[in-house]
Amino acid sequence: MNLKSSLGILRITGILEGFSWLALLTTMTLKYGFEMPEPNVLVGKIHGFLFIGYVIMVFIAAMDKKWGNKTTIWCIVASFLPFGTFVADYKILKNA
Numbered sequence: 001m002n003l004k005s006s007l008g009i010l011r012i013t014g015i016l017e018g019f020s021w022l023a024l025l026t027t028m029t030l031k032y033g034f035e036m037p038e039p040n041v042l043v044g045k046i047h048g049f050l051f052i053g054y055v056i057m058v059f060i061a062a063m064d065k066k067w068g069n070k071t072t073i074w075c076i077v078a079s080f081l082p083f084g085t086f087v088a089d090y091k092i093l094k095n096a
Helices: 006-034 038-065 069-078 084-093
Strands: none
Touching: 006 038, 006 084, 038 069, 069 084
């Protein structure tokens, strides 16, 4: 994985966004199950930042690699699905 290319940065951002989603699930359990909202605030901000970064990087990589609409749309849709960025990395980005 080349971290100097837009595709490498996109893959790293997607993996981090996926892990932040898992962390968000944990903090949501703390917030609503145990009335501990504090961790959710920080993790929610981190997840939101990584989500926006992922979407921006999808568009940058799409322009750089000259992807068609289908690949770009699937990568965007993946960001809304649980574990979607992991699947997108394995099925789409790894071979791109």
